[in-house]
Amino acid sequence: MLEKTDANPVTLHDLWSDRATYTPGEGATVYLIFRNNTPVPQTIVLDVHLSWLDETIAEHHHQLEVPAGDHEVRLPITLPSESFRGYGVDVSVRDQDSRLLAQRSIGLDVLEHWTQAPRYGFLSDFSPGDQNAVLHVSALARYHVNVVQFYDWM
Secondary structure, three states: OOOOOOOOOEEEEEEEEOOOEEOOOOEEEEEEEEEEOOOOOEEEEEEEEEEEOOEEEEEEEEEEEEOOEEEEEEEEEEOOOOOOEEEEEEEEEEOOOOOEEEEEEEEEEEOOOHHHOOOEEEEOOOOOOOOOHHHHHHHHHHOOOOEEEEOOOO
16 A cells, blocks of 8 residues: 655545445445645546456546645446445556556445345444444444444443
8 A cells, every 4th residue: 555645745545435235236436535745736547446356347537636635535436237246446546647646445245135245233322412323333334334233231
């Protein structure tokens, strides 16, 4: 992973999907957080590759002008209709000279039903007014948890 902040004008800090699993043919959304470490705007190219095993399914290239600071980008991805498969998403950030600045990867599951690949998680603190409820549920999706038990231990 190329993440040396002082060496690269743009660094990629996070990559995640919006859901734990997707149904066949459904679109996915991946989010990126990256930083322009310079005081001037940078032009970058995001290379997004969707693969299944060693087969490339789709490739997308997005050119962006990035102001200084941290930024979140939302990228839609069309998923194949084949079910009970896991797909890889590889994102590379390149400068205008095609020099690799950063890269990250995630996986996406396409299932007809959660029982095909259950990933169990639980919540044990869900009191009214919990300020961190959205944060906890978002974390479950990042871990690809697709079945949740609400565990009331009191």
